[in-house]
Structure formats: C-alpha cells, structure tokens
Amino acid sequence: MTTHRASNAANWLREKLTEQSDYEEITLGASSQIQLQYLKSVTNSNLVFQYVVVPSYEMADVEAYEAYIATFPGTGKADDLQKLIEGILEGYTLVSIGPNSYLFNSVKVESSGVGEAINEAIVQGPRDAFSENIEMNLNLIRRRYQTSELKVETMTLGSLSRTAIAIVYDQERVDSSVLQQVKDRLKRVKIDILQSAGELEKYISPHRFRIFPNMVVTERPDRVVLNLTEGKVAILMDTTGFAIIAPAVFTDFFSAMDDKIQIPLVSQFLKLIRYVGLFITLTLPGLYVTFASYNPEILKSQLVLLIAGSRAAVPYPSFMEVFFMLLMMEFLTEASLRLPKAIGPTATTVGGLILGQAATQAGLVSNIMIILVSAVAISNFVIPLSMMGYTIRVIKYIIVLTAMLFGIVGILISVVGIIMYLSDVRSFGKPYFRLTLWESKEKVGHQHGKS
Incomplete structure (x- = not known):
C-alpha cells in the first residue's frame, strides 16, 4: 500500500466498520x-x-x-487493506499517525485457563489439560519438551472464523512423509467456520466412510509430548481444549497415561484388562443370541437350562431382547451426557434401576439379559479414549446382527472381518493395526550397542 493509500486507511476502515455497535474511534494529541x-x-x-x-x-x-509504536513488540505496519481488516477483526488496534498506519497487538484473549483433565482422568501424574488459548497450549508443551528441535508452524483455517492452527513436531524424530501429508491435507481444507478439533480431524481424514478413528484427539499435554517423542505430529487449534495426534495405531486408543507410571507388570495387566473388556463388549451380546437361539449345544446343559428358564416368560426372540436392552442402555448413556450435571447421574441411575427391575418383573427381558447388558456397558467404559469407545458401541450391533443371521459362524465371520479390515487400514501411510509406529532413538541405540 503506497503512502497515499496508507493515509486513507483510517477512512477506509471507518467506512467498513462505522455501522458496527462495538466500533470505537479515538483521536489523541493536541494536533x-x-x-x-x-x-x-x-x-x-x-x-x-x-x-x-x-x-x-x-x-x-x-x-x-x-x-x-513502530518498534513496540507485536506491532506491524498496515501496508495491505486485507491484512488491515483481518487484524482489526482479530483484535488489533489501528494506530494512524500522520500518513502512516500501524496495527498494534491488543487482542483480547478470553479462555478458561489451565484446568484439570476431565475426559482422560489419571490416578497419578499431571492433571493439567489444554485450554482454549493456543499460546497457553504451546506453553504447556514447551515446558515439558525443552529442545530446539521442537518446531512449531502456524496457519489459519476458516474463511470466516480465521482459526489459528499450529503444527508441532520434533524435527529430528518426525517422519518427513507424514509431516508433508499433514501439511497438504490442512492446506486442502476449505471451510467457513472451524470450531473444534474433532471437526478438523474429520476434514483431514482421507477416508470419508470409516468406522475406526485414525487420529487421536486428546486433552492431555503429556500425551502429546509422549507422542512427539515417538515421531508423531501434533495439531493444536485455537478456541478448543483438544489437540490432534497423527498418525495413530490401534493400540494408542487403549493406552492410558497411567501405564507409564505404574510398575511394568501392573501396567501390562491393566492393558490386558482393557483388551478383555473390548472382547466382552463386542462379542457378549452376539454370544447370548447364539447360545439362546441357535447353538445351545456348545454350552453345558446346566447353562442352557438356566438361560432357557430365565427366558421362559419372554414373548419374543433373543435378538429382539438384546436389541431392546442395548438401545435402552444407549439412551441412558446419552441422557447422562446431555442432562445437566446436577441431575444427570441421579436421573440415569434411578432410571436404569427402575427400568431393569420393571422389565424383568413384567417378563419383557430375562434376568441374565440385565446382567449381560451391565457387563457390556461397564466393559465399554474401560477404553481410555472416548473416540474408540464410540466406535465399539456401533460395531457390537453389527456382530449381533451377524449372530442373529448365522449363529456362532456369524460371530467368527464378523471378528475375522474386523481384523482383516484393521490390517488394511493406513494412518497417513503407516500401518494402523500394529503395536507402535516408531521406536525411540534411545531404544534403537541401546539395541545397537548390545549387538
């Protein structure tokens, strides 16, 4: 913008914003x-x-x-009208001095501050979580990762929201092909408003129709730092208290930050418990349908008689009973999430108890079905990251459907099909269904030293 245009910057901005109720203009100085x-x-x-x-x-x-004013930190010259209006809308102040105009950094930052992690609770270890301020989130990461190899690249997404995005990675450990894919996918995002990390994860995912998450969305700075040491890329976003980690493997969604603190044997036991819970929540409803209606000969006669006696008063097939109770459990889970915190736990607990007792007394469901649904719900909640928990909640209906059609063979087909699908999935070009993507440099060096 020439000097003549710079002198008219104030008039141009006045014409743009004069009808805004929050527009303020002040004249200073005797002259x-x-x-x-x-x-x-x-x-x-x-x-x-x-x-x-x-x-x-x-x-x-x-x-x-x-x-x-010209040398004040964060101040830049208003040499472009487009940058001028973007700066004013972001919170900058236009300071016009004679023929020259400057954008003074006076952005008001409203955020909740550093709070405690809610969705990813931990027994031991740090409890701080990301906030809605991207600068504060970068501070939480740099405090834990104090090396010059940690690089931060920024960009903006959203033609209306102008949301700040930060790409964080370790230059020494990151896979260059993964980093380039992350940058390319972010550049291809064309959207008006961007408000959440989960929304951004959906836009940069290459697979439109997918069931398993291939990126981790987390609220914990320590999880981000741990993944940075493994060569992964973190994407921070302003106005949201979550970060995206890419790429991801299947086991990432079953790892809690407590695993790094506990005794190794205890840590492995906790991981085993989570995978057992995964197997139970996926297959138990389908197995009930199979043993109750299709393949009772697999069980001992006492168990078969127990299931049959429990279902004696139930007037419809076992798969309808399973679908009915699973849906009721889904309704209770959603209600506990959406109701106000003051009444949510009480309403859902009382509703669940009354529903279960009344349904069994009325003969609509069996006593065993109540136990089974409770076990399925509890097993689903042992998954540390809610992204995978939602996926598992959907997949178990597919297994129940195949069990209804083909019995025990349907369950086997479903499980094998899921494993084959996971084996074919890639996250930013990396295999999804494996233990880890990279080994740390310390481990590799230690192994070379031993050899």
Missing part, C-alpha cells in the same frame, strides 16, 4: 494527528490505554511517539 480505531468486543482496552493512549500524552514529540 489530532493520532487516531485509534478498534473493535471493543475483541480488543483489550487496558492494553490500548496503558501502551498507546498514556504514552501519547507523555511524549510531546510525535516523531518519537511514532518510533515508539
């Missing part, structure tokens, strides 16, 4: 050579008063004041 223009809703007025208004009265020389 009225200094003009301030900003939006009160997104600008920190205290910063403007302390570092822009007060110095204008303390410095009698306009040239000295202009030199002060």
